[in-house]
Amino acid sequence: MNNAKKVEQLISTLTIEEKVGQLFVLAFAGHDTDYALDLIKNYHVGGFYITDDNAASLTDAKILSKTLQAQASLRPCDAPLLLAVDQEGAWGILTKETDIGPGNLALGKANDLELTESMYQVFAQQMQAIGYNTLLSPCVDVNANPNNPIIGQRSFGEAPALVAKHSIAAIKGVTKTGNLACAKHFPGHGDTAIDSHRSLAQVDKPLEQLLQEDLVPFQQSIDSGVSLIMTAHINYPQIDSEFPATLSKTILTDLLKGQMKFNGLIITDSMNMWAMRKNFHPVQAAIMAIKAGAHLIMLSEEHYENEATPYKQIQQDTINGVILAVKSGELSEECLNETLKHVLCFKYRDLETQWLTEQLDKATCAKIAEHAAEKAIKVLRNSNNLFPLEQRPFYLTFAANPTLYDSLVNSRGIGPNDPHPASEVFTQSLRSQNANFTAISYHEFSDILNAKKQLDKDIPVVLITEDYPLPGEDFYSEEQLNRVKAAHNLFDDKLVVLALRSDYELAHFPDLNTYICTYSSRAASAKALAKSLIYPPN
Known part of the structure; x- marks a missing residue:
């Protein structure tokens, strides 16, 4: 039958x-x-x-x-x-x-x-x-x-x-x-x-x-x-x-x-x-x-x-x-x-339970995810040749409002739910990959704007932008957009924008000289971006 x-x-x-x-x-x-x-x-x-x-x-x-x-x-x-x-x-x-x-x-x-x-x-x-x-x-x-x-x-x-x-x-x-x-x-x-x-x-x-x-x-x-x-x-x-x-x-x-x-x-x-x-x-x-x-x-x-x-x-x-x-x-x-x-x-x-092909081992799975994140990174603007920074010192700050990170892991586990935001993973990866991390000065966004006169005008300012596809909520906002514009007005050709998100925001910054995009807000991409900032991508 x-x-x-x-x-x-x-x-x-x-x-x-x-x-x-x-x-x-x-x-x-x-x-x-x-x-x-x-x-x-x-x-x-x-x-x-x-x-x-x-x-x-x-x-x-x-x-x-x-x-x-x-x-x-x-x-x-x-x-x-x-x-x-x-x-x-x-x-x-x-x-x-x-x-x-x-x-x-x-x-x-x-x-x-x-x-x-x-x-x-x-x-x-x-x-x-x-x-x-x-x-x-x-x-x-x-x-x-x-x-x-x-x-x-x-x-x-x-x-x-x-x-x-x-x-x-x-x-x-x-x-x-x-x-x-x-x-x-x-x-x-x-x-x-x-x-x-x-x-x-x-x-x-x-x-x-x-x-x-x-x-x-x-x-x-x-x-x-x-x-x-x-x-x-x-x-x-x-x-x-x-x-x-x-x-x-x-x-x-x-x-x-x-x-x-x-x-x-x-x-x-x-x-x-x-x-x-x-x-x-x-x-x-x-x-x-x-x-x-x-x-x-x-x-x-x-x-x-x-x-x-x-x-x-x-x-x-x-x-x-x-x-x-x-x-x-x-x-x-x-x-x-x-x-x-x-x-x-x-x-x-x-609805079968048996495997239909040979399984990938654990190390291979991790390598595939890492390779995908690395290969996706695109240098969309680099007219001043600031990227990669290699061992040069730089100031680091973030465009996102920190209060928004509370929405990334919600009570139903839907959507982006890495235990830490991409910006935090990025910073941790810089510390682990770069022995000269002391040359990187981290600032809250408001502090770096207010401290412009005290900053060395020859040192680049690295600004991280982020976005997450949150169900029923927004992460990227007018506030983040305005922060990028404000930073660009102050630091001009010394501003390096690293996007842990899509590149769709770039349409708002026609005069921005340095922009690198991961097309992702995932931890794998944050790690790959930190590595590529210090070491040239293959």
Whole structure:
């Protein structure tokens, strides 16, 4: 008997409650494993969105995944759970024990497809080893809008063809390990100026333009066999004048499944993001998404409401609401069965635990991340030949407001969560790599401006800029921009700007003489930048 027939027979034995639960991928707070096990046993959920909040070490993560899968194996429907993580480079989990490298934008700038493939093999291998079987990556959005507050470093770049090539390489690296890859955010989040964690954004492009731009990486990801695609909570009024992509049958069924021939799993972005929650009731949004063609409903990211909102009740009410919709006929059982059949056939076929290729050793993984960070560094302006500084003394300061660093590691473990900001890693790396660190004078930004008369006018001033793609929050601001301008006005051709971020800020500084960019705010890039400041890059 083939897989589909077996699944059909299984579905015929399941209750509506058991069927509906399988379509949900949920988050849970902290180490509340008892609640997670209850969701498996009594709500029949199909998977979890995992963060550092749930397991802060590789050892704990391995125990957690085994515990959850063991409970799932006891159900009438014993399909493995999707254990999904945002391991994508610019975002990542378990950063103290894994090698996440510099992120997609840096990989795109390095433009070495073998390196991108290897970096994603590292991500997937390290997650597969602890039982996390689904990477919610790569982010295949095209950076069409440099002011996009949430994509930025998470994208491979601005050119659709380049993004597509690196997306294929990333997917190839993931699938080598038996892990699942997920291309996101369909049909493209790169041309927005609004973070969908905050509100409902809009991309006002005709389909013909999207097919030539934003959809190019998605189509090539589909053609290369990507397992999942994540939806975008964004309006595309020229395709669907009424509903955002997550809730649009025109976009998910007609376009993605029909025209683009995607036959994998469609998973929604978190339905707790404000783009959804501020505009649609949770139950109705879940029902609409299933009707539109989504296979999996994800509810994660309670981090900005964890203390104020009864998230458990919201999760349970949403599942129960979909169950009632099926029983009342609002959502047909035929639609439910077809959706579940697709999910279960996929799970029983593709959720493997064995390795599909030879594993990279620990030292090789670390070397790949280091090499990616080093290769991405670009000297964009150096008209005064100040870079590298080698053994010359210099003054060092930072443009970011230090109070913003408190947002880098939030309570849900989503987004940039290195334990220390890139600027701190940079300073520590200078100390460890440069025996002559005493020749480097560190100043608070306000102090260095006020002390200009006391500074040696022949010694360069090194200014660090930073940005982090924080969900629902901003790091780079007008204040940081103004600090760079103020420093440039005071120190002119002696100012060296080192960017632990994208180079999109450079448009504001047409007369700046020295600018070096890492395209990343990750620790690996901070270390590589410190090394390159003292020693010329290869």
